Amino acid sequence: MRRSLLRAVMAVVACSLVLPSLALAGYGDTIDMTTGVTEISRSVHSLHRTIFYICCIIGAGVFAVMFYSIFAHRKSRGAKPATFHESTTVEIIWTIVPFAILIGMAWPAAKVLIKMEDFSGSEMTVKITGYQWRWHYDYLDEDIQFYSQLDAAHNAARQRDSGVELEQFEHYLKEVDNALVLPVGKKIRFLHTAADVIHAWWVPALAVKKDAIPGFINENWAKIDEPGIYRGKCAELCGRDHGFMPVVVRALPQDEYDAWVADKKAEATTAKLDAQREWSHKELVATGEGVYQRNCVGCHQAEGQGIPGMFPAIAGSDVANGSLEKHLETVLHGVGDSPMQAYSTRLNDSELAAVITFQRNAFGNTTGDTIQPSDVRSYRNGQMQSLATDTGYFSNFNVTGAN
Amino acid sequence: MSTAEAHHDDHDHHGPAPGFKRWLYTTNHKDIGTMYLLFSLIMFFVGGAMALVIRAELWTPGLQIVDPMFFNSMTTMHAIVMIFGVVMPAFVGLANWMIPMMLGAPDMALPRLNNWSFWIMPFAFTVMLSTLFMDSGGPAGGWTMYPPLTLQMGDSFAFVVFAIHFLGISSVMGSINIVATIFNMRAPGMTMMKMPLFVWTWLITAYLLIATIPVFAGAVTMLLTDRYFGTSFFSAAGGGDPVMYQHIFWFFGHPEVYILILPAFGIISSIIPTFARKPLFGYDSMVYATASIAFLSFIVWAHHMFTTGMPLAAELFFMFSTMMISVPTGVKVFNWVATMWRGSMTFETPMLFAVGFVVMFTIGGLSGLMLAITPADIQYHDTYFVVAHFHYVLVPGAIFSLMAATYYWMPKWTGNMYDEKLGKIHFWVSTIFVNLLFFPMHFVGLAGMPRRIPDYSLQFADWNAIASIGAFGFGFAQLIFVWVIIKCYRGGEKATDQVWEGADGLEWTVASPAPYHTFETAPEIK
Numbered sequence: 001m002r003r004s005l006l007r008a009v010m011a012v013v014a015c016s017l018v019l020p021s022l023a024l025a026g027y028g029d030t031i032d033m034t035t036g037v038t039e040i041s042r043s044v045h046s047l048h049r050t051i052f053y054i055c056c057i058i059g060a061g062v063f064a065v066m067f068y069s070i071f072a073h074r075k076s077r078g079a080k081p082a083t084f085h086e087s088t089t090v091e092i093i094w095t096i097v098p099f100a101i102l103i104g105m106a107w108p109a110a111k112v113l114i115k116m117e118d119f120s121g122s123e124m125t126v127k128i129t130g131y132q133w134r135w136h137y138d139y140l141d142e143d144i145q146f147y148s149q150l151d152a153a154h155n156a157a158r159q160r161d162s163g164v165e166l167e168q169f170e171h172y173l174k175e176v177d178n179a180l181v182l183p184v185g186k187k188i189r190f191l192h193t194a195a196d197v198i199h200a201w202w203v204p205a206l207a208v209k210k211d212a213i214p215g216f217i218n219e220n221w222a223k224i225d226e227p228g229i230y231r232g233k234c235a236e237l238c239g240r241d242h243g244f245m246p247v248v249v250r251a252l253p254q255d256e257y258d259a260w261v262a263d264k265k266a267e268a269t270t271a272k273l274d275a276q277r278e279w280s281h282k283e284l285v286a287t288g289e290g291v292y293q294r295n296c297v298g299c300h301q302a303e304g305q306g307i308p309g310m311f312p313a314i315a316g317s318d319v320a321n322g323s324l325e326k327h328l329e330t331v332l333h334g335v336g337d338s339p340m341q342a343y344s345t346r347l348n349d350s351e352l353a354a355v356i357t358f359q360r361n362a363f364g365n366t367t368g369d370t371i372q373p374s375d376v377r378s379y380r381n382g383q384m385q386s387l388a389t390d391t392g393y394f395s396n397f398n399v400t401g402a403n
Numbered sequence: 404m405s406t407a408e409a410h411h412d413d414h415d416h417h418g419p420a421p422g423f424k425r426w427l428y429t430t431n432h433k434d435i436g437t438m439y440l441l442f443s444l445i446m447f448f449v450g451g452a453m454a455l456v457i458r459a460e461l462w463t464p465g466l467q468i469v470d471p472m473f474f475n476s477m478t479t480m481h482a483i484v485m486i487f488g489v490v491m492p493a494f495v496g497l498a499n500w501m502i503p504m505m506l507g508a509p510d511m512a513l514p515r516l517n518n519w520s521f522w523i524m525p526f527a528f529t530v531m532l533s534t535l536f537m538d539s540g541g542p543a544g545g546w547t548m549y550p551p552l553t554l555q556m557g558d559s560f561a562f563v564v565f566a567i568h569f570l571g572i573s574s575v576m577g578s579i580n581i582v583a584t585i586f587n588m589r590a591p592g593m594t595m596m597k598m599p600l601f602v603w604t605w606l607i608t609a610y611l612l613i614a615t616i617p618v619f620a621g622a623v624t625m626l627l628t629d630r631y632f633g634t635s636f637f638s639a640a641g642g643g644d645p646v647m648y649q650h651i652f653w654f655f656g657h658p659e660v661y662i663l664i665l666p667a668f669g670i671i672s673s674i675i676p677t678f679a680r681k682p683l684f685g686y687d688s689m690v691y692a693t694a695s696i697a698f699l700s701f702i703v704w705a706h707h708m709f710t711t712g713m714p715l716a717a718e719l720f721f722m723f724s725t726m727m728i729s730v731p732t733g734v735k736v737f738n739w740v741a742t743m744w745r746g747s748m749t750f751e752t753p754m755l756f757a758v759g760f761v762v763m764f765t766i767g768g769l770s771g772l773m774l775a776i777t778p779a780d781i782q783y784h785d786t787y788f789v790v791a792h793f794h795y796v797l798v799p800g801a802i803f804s805l806m807a808a809t810y811y812w813m814p815k816w817t818g819n820m821y822d823e824k825l826g827k828i829h830f831w832v833s834t835i836f837v838n839l840l841f842f843p844m845h846f847v848g849l850a851g852m853p854r855r856i857p858d859y860s861l862q863f864a865d866w867n868a869i870a871s872i873g874a875f876g877f878g879f880a881q882l883i884f885v886w887v888i889i890k891c892y893r894g895g896e897k898a899t900d901q902v903w904e905g906a907d908g909l910e911w912t913v914a915s916p917a918p919y920h921t922f923e924t925a926p927e928i929k
Contacts, residue, residue, distance in 0.1 A: 030850050085686070160467065
């Protein structure tokens with residue numbers, strides 16, 4: 001009996017190792033963790049596999065004994081109950097043995113963890129700020145910054161009952177307008193923070209997941225080995241559109257990355273020039289519609305009708321049809337104690353002028369107003385002066401602490 | 404053990420009052436136990452319906468049925484209802500029914516408090532569920548209610564906090580009652596180390612509740628003052644820290660998950676020896692393991708927070724302490740298997756559910772061990788892998804233990820045997836569908852699907868469809884459970900006092916159905 005039990009245990013243990021391996025090999029991208037493209041991600045993956053196999057062996061052992069017992073020690077087979085009910089020896093054995101296994105596992109896990117937490121020697125830094133529901137990337141060494149959010153086509157498709165065929169998207173809900181572009185082979189430091197609620201920036205292939213906490217800065221790092229596109233998601237529940245704030249990282253060889261940096265800087269110069277010139281009404285409305293689609297439509301909806309009880313309408317609203325000052329204040333500084341956020345730093349003067357012009361001339365609003373980038377600038381300047389003479393209440397606090 | 408049945412002539416006024424007043428005014432532990440159990444059965448379907456809304460939306464990619472905000476409030480409410488409205492009250496109901504009978508006590512130590520702790524619950528849950536019909540909607544920031552997100556909620560937030568306070572008061576009062584009963588009402592000769600394991604696990608659970616519920620109450624009160632009274636406990640703008648909330652919450656939240664499973668350990672430790680016809684293996688080590696788990700549960704809380712940016716030393720400490728929990732938990736599983744070993748087993752429905760519990764709880768425990776490995780946990784965190792893990796320990800874990808307990812003690816409660824065939828069908832259908840429901844969640848989680856999302860990438864479509872099929876199958880299978888209970892209440896083969904051939908313990912020495920008053924004269928324990 002004892003030998004047959006041993007054979008049964010061995011067979012189950014063997015199966016428990018072979019079957020999962022076969023399965024993992026075939027369906028890697030839908031059933032298992034990615035190996036990733038960094039040294040850390042490979043270490044994490046191997047820890048994951050090791051602990052998984054240990055669990056399989058323990059589980060198989062326990063279940064084999066249990067099912068053998070269920071099969072052999074049943075009353076219907078005439079089993080007579082034994083009377084033993086304690087043994088200090090076996091209790092000690094099955095306390096010590098798992099403990100030893102744990103120590104064997106804790107050692108490599110601690111080594112990987114220590115390596116993950118070693119932020120020294122980084123060659124460049126990107127500050128990543130989470131917003132409801134987009135990411136802001138700030139290349140601290142390059143003076144490049146931009147927002148990144150769900151691609152507009154995906155955003156349209158994900159609306160309830162949109163009727164859009166989802167199969168046309170190869171990476172449904174994992175495509176953004178502006179990907180984070182990074183060079184390979186460099187130790188990149190990430191600084192994580194948030195502007196409203198807690199988010200978590202997660203890219204499985206880099207084994208990077210860190211909470212973005214408003215008012216605090218978290219650190220993390222990655223050194224990417226291979227060029228490619230790596231996709232992730234916000235991992236911490238952050239409100240209505242938590243499921244719709246993907247992360248896309250485009251890793252480029254150093255020379256291509258340098259070219260991208262040069263392009264990006266040229267773009268910034270053009271934007272600066274744009275903010276100085278006079279825009280036509282038509283141009284503002286057209287640009288503003290795009291800004292609206294990217295920033296406002298989530299709450300205020302496609303027809304500016306809002307969602308009653310939650311998000312106010314823009315169509316026919318007092319703000320969009322009333323004083324320009326009030327409209328500027330609402331958009332630039334948000335509305336305290338409500339989901340309406342401050343856009344003063346998220347959009348540039350041209351975008352702000354465009355979206356306000358659009359809102360005042362769409363959804364049945366017919367103010368006929370045209371707001372130039374220079375108007376936004378003078379509103380900001382006027383405000384700066386009044387703040388300077390005021391007792392000085394700054395509604396936007398700066399990120400001050402680190403933990 | 405024997406019962407001394409004493410007869411008194413002056414006890415007829417102790418019978419149940421007629422009509423609704425019986426239930427409203429009752430101080431009888433059996434009546435109150437029944438109300439707790441029925442309440443949790445009803446809430447099981449309420450919370451289950453919410454789960455089915457979630458699974459219906461997730462059946463295919465794209466948004467079809469609900470708005471993302473409502474989806475979030477379904478995930479939040481599903482958790483609140485299942486934890487505070489189903490598993491906790493059901494265990495309290497079992498404690499009410501069984502602990503006095505297991506200890507040879509005539510009733511709970513504090514019967515009027517007992518009535519009050521029950522009647523607060525329906526009231527608190529009415530308030531909680533009413534938020535779903537308010538303008539600003541139900542809570543949608545997750546049952547963990549992390550600020551600042553949860554502070555964005557409308558004014559229904561105040562109702563949620565109010566309801567939580569009342570649920571907490573109910574739990575703490577219930578726990579005090581259980582502790583008082585166990586320490587004061589044991590029959591002569593019922594020493595601590597003779598108590599059934601169910602009583603032991605409940606004693607330890609009651610202490611966990613008394614220690615942690617006030618912490619939770621403090622955390623939600625701080626949220627309330629941050630929201631309405633201008634404090635900044637959790638806002639960096641005023642010098643506070645959102646992560647401090649998470650520390651306080653999980654200092655409650657981690658012991659809470661053991662509150663949801665320790666009584667289950669006690670139930671399984673009663674059922675397996677009965678159907679193996681062999682005493683529980685390692686009684687003493689089971690008691691010590693339970694106590695160790697309870698102690699460890701207080702020093703592992705931050706393993707829910709490995710991505711919040713804690714210092715390395717803290718991460719290492721919480722990794723090691725978390726791994727340690729698997730030692731006493733392992734001891735329990737090994738003891739159950741050793742109890743079965745060389746027994747003389749039969750597999751009536753309670754035993755089927757108990758065996759199902761051991762197998763599937765172990766699967767959940769092993770994925771818990773994987774989650775303890777911090778570098779890997781950082782990848783698992785907030786994915787469906789975690790959802791799979793805690794549903795394995797809570798559904799085929801805690802919920803299966805409750806079903807096992809119901810089948811096990813129902814003949815004692817009603818005096819009738821339940822329909823064994825239907826019971827077995829219920830077990831097999833539930834087991835098949837619960838695995839279809841939760842097993843694929845391991846896969847999509849590892850492959851990168853975050854939790855708490857109403858829509859997902861196409862690569863996860865197949866597994867989500869399978870999980871949804873499992874959800875509806877499992878949900879509708881519970882109608883069999885209700886039917887078995889109704890059928891058993893109405894009639895059936897009369898149960899003997901002993902009910903089960905291998906049953907051992909004071910509760911099996913009284914008549915079936917258990918009379919309204921039991922052990923008015925304490926039994927003698929030999």
